[in-house]
Amino acid sequence: GENVEQHPSTLSVQEGDSAVIKCTYSDSASNYFPWYKQELGKGPQLIIDIRSNVGEKKDQRIAVTLNKTAKHFSLHITETQPEDSAVYFCAASRSGGSNYKLTFGKGTLLTVNP
Amino acid sequence: GAVVSQHPSWVICKSGTSVKIECRSLDFQATTMFWYRQFPKQSLMLMATSNEGSKATYEQGVEKDKFLINHASLTLSTLTVTSAHPEDSSFYICSVRTSGGTAQYFGPGTRLLVL
Numbered sequence: 001g002e003n004v005e006q007h008p009s010t011l012s013v014q015e016g017d018s019a020v021i022k023c024t025y026s027d028s029a030s031n032y033f034p035w036y037k038q039e040l041g042k043g044p045q046l047i048i049d050i051r052s053n054v055g056e057k058k059d060q061r062i063a064v065t066l067n068k069t070a071k072h073f074s075l076h077i078t079e080t081q082p083e084d085s086a087v088y089f090c091a092a093s094r095s096g097g098s099n100y101k102l103t104f105g106k107g108t109l110l111t112v113n114p
Numbered sequence: 115g116a117v118v119s120q121h122p123s124w125v126i127c128k129s130g131t132s133v134k135i136e137c138r139s140l141d142f143q144a145t146t147m148f149w150y151r152q153f154p155k156q157s158l159m160l161m162a163t164s165n166e167g168s169k170a171t172y173e174q175g176v177e178k179d180k181f182l183i184n185h186a187s188l189t190l191s192t193l194t195v196t197s198a199h200p201e202d203s204s205f206y207i208c209s210v211r212t213s214g215g216t217a218q219y220f221g222p223g224t225r226l227l228v229l
Contacts, residue, residue: 032216043207043220044158046115051216089157095216101148102218104157 002027004092006105014113019080021108023090024072030092033066033073034102038087048075051095080112116219117141118210124225127198135193135224137208143188144210148218149181152205164191198228 003026013019025033031052036044050057050064050073057064061080066073073092077084087109091102117140127133137147146165150158162178164170164185172178182194195202207223 034217036220041223041225043118043120043223046217046219049217101160101163106157 002030002092002103004090004103004105006090006108008108009106010109010111012111012113013080015080015082017080019077019084019110019112021075021088021090021110022072023074023092023105024070025092025103026071027092027094028071029094032093032095033064034091035062035064035075036089036091038089038107040086044089077110080110082112082114085110085112115217116144116210116212118208118219118221120208120221120224122224123222124227126227126229129199129228130197133195133198133226135195135206135208135226137191137193137210137221139189139210142210142212144191144212145188146211147185147191148209148211149183149191149193150207150209150220152207152223158207161193195226198226200228202226203228 006023034049037047038044048059048062048064050066061078063076087107089107090105093102094100119138121136148163149161152158160173161176162170162172162183164183166185166188170183185191205223208221209218211218
């Protein structure tokens with residue numbers, strides 16, 4: 001089955017700096033890669049996703065890059081703000097069919113210091 | 115994204131009782147729903163996948179007789195924790211996906227504490 005490794009487990013940055021979280025996956029058939037933000041006591045929120053037919057996707061201060069050859073993808077947050085502080089999870093899955101499942105990384109606790 | 119609600123948001127119960135958690139998809143028809151549990155400072159662990167009108171598919175190690183899932187309609191799924199024990203205390207989160215869709219949206223979670 002799929003295995004997703006996520007690094008770092010914790011990340012502390014100063015407000016305004018950039019933050020980068022990296023994930024690797026093992027199943028070469030995986031073609032969908034979402035990122036979730038989870039604030040304390042809340043459910044995960046989908047913030048951006050990328051499919052394997054593109055190498056980069058950007059949404060305002062958030063971007064995700066995908067390297068299919070190396071089987072890794074990264075989340076980039078620019079101009080970080082204190083409200084970006086949360087746990088971020090990457091995930092990977094195949095798509096198609098009714099029962100494909102997301103495999104999650106172990107999460108990264110991002111702290112943005114004012 | 116989709117709007118998913120869960121009820122209750124938190125529940126405290128005595129050991130041996132059963133607890134039902136509801137998950138509703140408020141703005142689209144969720145062909146597939148997922149139930150996860152999450153322990154403190156850990157990742158999400160998939161418990162089961164359910165398709166509307168079909169029996170749920172449980173992950174290895176998850177007792178189907180203890181965690182009863184009903185996906186009776188395209189907007190409602192329920193998880194019943196039967197004969198709850200303190201080790202069942204956890205954060206339970208549902209997730210939904212549309213037919214033919216790829217994106218998966220999560221509910222706000224239900225905190226269960228079994229005394």
